[in-house]
Amino acid sequence: TVDAEPYYREKCTQIQKTRSVTAKQLEGLGFTVLPSDANFLFAKSDRISGADLYAGLKSKGILVRHFTNSRICDYNRITIGSAAQMAALVDTLKEILEEA
Numbered sequence: 594t595v596d597a598e599p600y601y602r603e604k605c606t607q608i609q610k611t612r613s614v615t616a617k618q619l620e621g622l623g624f625t626v627l628p629s630d631a632n633f634l635f636a637k638s639d640r641i642s643g644a645d646l647y648a649g650l651k652s653k654g655i656l657v658r659h660f661t662n663s664r665i666c667d668y669n670r671i672t673i674g675s676a677a678q679m680a681a682l683v684d685t686l687k688e689i690l691e692e693a
Contacts, residue, residue: 608632608673615671615679622686627668637667641693649689655682 612634616626619636627635637643643666647659650669658670673679
């Protein structure tokens with residue numbers, strides 16, 4: 594049998610690095626990013642509502658998860674993708690924030 598553990602360890606390390614870089618970039622844009630050990634980030638901006646940010650990203654072809662519960666409606670859940678996907682997210686967020 595093939596030992597898949599090295600592959601999964603490498604992927605986990607990759608996700609952790611990408612998550613860390615993305616969290617720092619989001620914080621640099623003024624986002625509040627909650628601590629995460631998962632494959633996603635929970636983030637909000639004081640410049641735009643969670644619903645408007647979700648709609649803006651969706652209109653530009655980037656899907657995140659938005660919740661309508663009053664406690665978390667300003668946040669969006671951002672799943673960690675590849676470094677290139679996360680760079681596209683950050684670039685698109687910059688565009689959306691400039692428009693806001």
